[in-house]
Amino acid sequence: MSKFDSSSVVIPSSLLDRFLRYVKIDTGSDPDSSSFPSTQKQKDLSKLLVEELKSLGVSNAYMDDYGYVYASIEPSTTKSVPPIGFIAHVDTSPDMNGTGVNPQVHKNYDGSDIKLSDDYTLTVKSCPELKTAIGQTVITSDGSTLLGADDKSGVAEIMTLVEILQSNPQIEHGPIKIAFTVDEEVGNGVKYFDIEKFGAKFAYTVDGGGKIGSIEDETFSADSMHIVFNGKNVHPGYSKGTMINSMKVASTFISSLPKRLSPEHTEKKQGFIHPINMKSGVDSTEIDLILRSFKDQDLGKYASLVKRLAQRACSKFPGSSYTATVSTSYRNMKQILDKYPKVINYALDAVKMSGYTSCLESIRGGTDGCQLSYRGLPTANMFAGSNLFHSRFEWATLEVMEAACKVLLNLAIRWTQD
Ligand SMILES: [Zn+2]
The missing domain is CATH 3.30.70.360 (Alpha-Beta Plaits)
Known part of the structure; x- marks a missing residue:
């Protein structure tokens, strides 16, 4: 197989449609609930994802009783490549209303304050990062809810990666494992996650912030x-x-x-x-x-x-x-990830292969990757696109989500170049 040039892949416009479709589905989790998942409505998105995976030709996709979605894409190479997992969570934070999300698409953003509603304005002063989005397509809520880019940007990016891999069989990749989890925002994202059934040897959560190229390898x-x-x-x-x-x-x-x-x-x-x-x-x-x-x-x-x-x-x-x-x-996941340097090194390479500058960051908190890493699945966290998450001012840009898709694609390719 000739070496595939990933820079020729155009990220399909379905990415934006997908993202807008997912954020409109109410998937707020509930810290006071004693059931699992904490809210049944999270399964609405899980079920839709199974259907969409199937229509993309991933016939083994399924949702288990907990609401976790698992799917697996066969390798396109005869090389021996370890199975790599990509994980995002379907639920949104209970800290802010997530019912009735009405996403606003601000094309060719001009760098000024964004009026969300009569009551709320997202100002450049309160979020100077907006300046990095000038000329881009900025997406916000209408101020009455969060946006839910945390982590529906990650969900949409992984689904778009699946679409790219399925429609470009010439792309060389090993076994790719996909999972969508529930209840991440209430600290139970991987409580019943079945690592063995998932089948990945190394994984990436796609649940980081809105800075292109940022990879999180360290937690508290x-x-x-x-x-x-x-x-x-x-x-x-x-x-x-x-x-x-x-x-x-x-x-x-x-x-x-x-x-x-x-x-x-x-x-x-x-x-x-x-x-x-x-x-x-x-x-x-x-x-x-x-x-x-x-x-x-x-x-x-x-x-x-x-x-x-x-x-x-x-x-x-x-x-x-x-x-x-x-x-x-x-425990700090870096202690595990340091034993498997390829997980981070290949992620850094994938950012570079995509034409961006990478940076390693630490999180003053924990991620699902922490628990997974200590349970035997070394897992780092990749940027996904959400800014000011858990708030009515949450925003994302289409361009950062496209960049994340490219990086995930190159990451899949990088693992074949061992
Ligand atoms: Zn998240």
């Missing part, structure tokens, strides 16, 4: 802590010398947490200790905290510090006591 490592302060409740009219109010112990503890280790005072590679929830009474007060750092060893130090401060608070209230439990949430 994360633990959570639960602390219980025990006081002593006595009738307040007759409590002199006997009552110990656990809320006062707890507030002494909270106010002793160092400012320099709080989310409000940290950025970039700095970690933090963050109380997120408190349930209080005189007798006992429970506090949940999250610990975050890019370095695992910091988490142990943070936990010891929290215990020391809890002990110190108790010492100011004789008779009070505390218990603390630490649990692991997730």
Whole structure:
């Protein structure tokens, strides 16, 4: 087979149609639900994707009971190439209304503020990145909902990749595995994800931001802590010398947490200790905290510090006591990805092959790729196109989505050039 020139591939105009079709389907997930997926409506998009995959000739596409979509494209090469996976999530954030999304397409954007509605305007001042979109096709909501480019841009890009591969059999690629997940926005994106059924050896989530060429290979490592302060409740009219109010112990503890280790005072590679929830009474007060750092060893130090401060608070209230439990949430995926350098190196190559400049970035949070990486499927995160996600001001551009399609295509090709 002659070497295929991927630069000759034109990204089909179906990309925009697809994206607009998907964002109109309400797929908001719900953190308060006890079912899985957290909302049944997410399956509306999953079902549509199965139908569309089938009409693109991917007859093995199916949705399982959880709402996950799995599909697989046969290799077009006789070379031995590991199966590569592409993953995006169908749900949108519960932080903003996702019902009745009415996408607005602003062609040939002129660089000025974008009026979404009488009440809301997306201003260049609040989002200077808009300047990078001058001349492009900018897509927003009408201000009453989020747009849902997080992660329907990723979904549309993967579907368009499938269309390109299916209609260009001359493109050399190995086995390609496709998955669409549910409930990512409520932290359960891969809870029931079946890595074995998926069948990929390495994977990419297509769920990054709107910067062309950005690849995320690093996340926080994360633990959570639960602390219980025990006081002593006595009738307040007759409590002199006997009552110990656990809320006062707890507030002494909270106010002793160092400012320099709080989310409000940290950025970039700095970690933090963050109380997120408190349930209080005189007798006992429970506090949940999250610990975050890019370095695992910091988490142990943070936990010891929290215990020391809890002990110190108790010492100011004789008779009070505390218990603390630490649990692991997730670990920095870089520790896994570093063992499989091709995953990142080929992604960097694919950006270059597409004619763009790449950059490696770290996320001050976790991704589904973290959990997948630690469960045996090394997974990095690729830019997808959403800006100001989880808000009514969310926007994306068609050009960045097209760039993402090109990069995904070149990534599939790059794995055959081992
Ligand atoms: Zn996302």
